[in-house]
Amino acid sequence: MLKRFFDGQKWLLCLLLVQSIAHAELTVEQIIEAANAASYYPGDDARAEARMKIVDAQGRKQMRQFMMLRQDVEEQGAQNFMVVFSRPADVKGTVLLVNKHIDKDDDRWLYLPGLDLVKRIAAGDKRTSFVGSHFFYEDVSGRLPSYDHHQLTGNDEQHYILRSEPKADQQVAFAHYVSKINKQTMLPDEVVYFNDKGKAYRKVEIVQTKNIDGFNTVTAAKVSDLISGAYTQIQFRHIKYNLEIPSTIFSERSLRNPPAKWLKR
């Protein structure tokens, strides 16, 4: 109870701070909401092809290539994702299905074609590597804004600069992160994560955006391990929005037989 009161006080403080800095501009809440919508909810559904280049600290390289379908169940709320891997050879035909929920654990399934096995994955830490890359599951499907306290700390020509701290119940490796939200696209051009010693150790940045079907869309991004120098680049292409994908596509049927109709370009 005391904690909730304290949190409420902090929010109020944030709001006052924001209003004094941003003048007539957006409030922190509005910025966060717009950035979340622009990053993870453009259109009602989408398909894209993606590839990742994973480079370790010694410069050794790995590739991942996959197709993705996304469907919003509710705006800024629950979503369905399907990821169909095509490369490298050991993950070819592997399909990941995620029912993302806001108020409870996500449901996740993995189809392993060699065994014809639909394996359900225990809901776990979303800040773990997505298929061996430097991206986390959370970078792909979105971190809930309500997990952190956000504060507007700066405001230049192009960006809103936000500082976010995890709420007390969040067990995460970062102490805070700083985001630069592009005022035009509302996409986070750069997010830098700091550890509890105040040292920047991880950076996620947008490398390229394009306007596709009226939506500002990330077509290239990079995540860097600032300590080791390792990084992962990701590129997207053949992106389409508002295909009206039926919700039945996000089911066991598609795990066993990926829906060519919706995956084709």
Added chain:
Amino acid sequence: MTQSFRLSCVAILCCLSGVVAAQSADDDWDDDWGDSEEQSPWTWSGFVEAAQGRWLDSQPTSGPMQEWRAYLDLGYEQEVFRFQIKTEALYDSFTDEKEGRLREAWLQTALGEQWELKVGRQVISWGTGDLLFLNDLFPKSWPSYLNGRDDVYLKQSVDGIRIHYYGEAVNLDAVWMPRFEPDEFLRGQRFPLYLPSSQSVGFIDPPLSAFLPPEHEDDGELALRVFANLGSLEWSLFAYNGFFKSPTGFDQQGRLIHYPMHSLGASVRDNLAGGLVSAEVVHYVSKEDKEGTDPLIPNSESRLLLSYEKQIANQTTLSSQLYFERTHQYDALLAHSLQPQQESDAWQRMVTVRLVHLALMQSLETNLMAFYSMADDDYHWRLKMTYRMNDQWQLSGGGYWFGGKQASTFFGQLDSSDHLWLRVRYRFD
């Protein structure tokens, strides 16, 4: 023999170090998506693999796995249908067999909006168990389970027709196999077995073989699953009509026989307390010995499996299973048994624990699994480490240990079959 194992290891390691050096010079992100602007309907990939095992106990052979494998996977996909062919060439120096195998060859097509058909040789899995199978009555290869081969080889392919119906409320999955597809069971060739006749453990030459009862020689199998999701809860009902997959009965001549069996079962699975919980139950009906009075034919039985899995730390998952097996008409079994003192208990209880840890950006997986049977007082440990060096090279190694109080139990008979194994695989696409 030992020297050949060492030489293989040295050769494997030399290969790997050469490849790592070559790999770091390679840098070609730029525009290679591995396809042209046109989406090709064809896909292909493959691997070559060398595998070696070595006994930790004194055995007449060097180890239960010494093989070379080349594998090719070819696929073609259109909007309405796709087909896949997975073939492999295997040289097994344990049995000195060279063979080409068609692992899978199937055609999958939609029949209208809600029906799908998959015809041909295919691998099929269902159920909730982790290396324990209740309603999954598709054939297994028990030698592959024990000797260190890749997990996929635990499942054997079947020749069959599979029909899926995806409805509004429930879905149906039906498989018809025109010929019986038995397990590849332990035949006393690769692993020594307990022989009730001599009450001792040994290799069997010629290896054991098994038969269907003559009047059922042309019979096939039918397996059904009805399933749906209720929110995040998954439920399934299962039915099967066929035979005991491993030969657990005998005929008058003492030959091993797969007797007819049908089964009914169910499973549920859901998220619980940040983990994953599941329960599965099955009842096997021994069709030719429902009273349990024929000592040559296995009795009916019921099985129950309870599982829980949870991520306990970053990149670390712990799971555990409790397994119960109840032999029905047990009094009749004992009353008519030829060797009552050799019969297993009416209740079998087993616990398994599996710990999986990922490290080095998920390229190093350590996987430890333990089985302990309370009724038989026997155990099995499986340690496996897999290092994925890059997209092409993968090195796996492990150790399997077995033991038990009595040589007549499943793991107990393998007491002197502890072994280490090493596999190296090169993938291409």
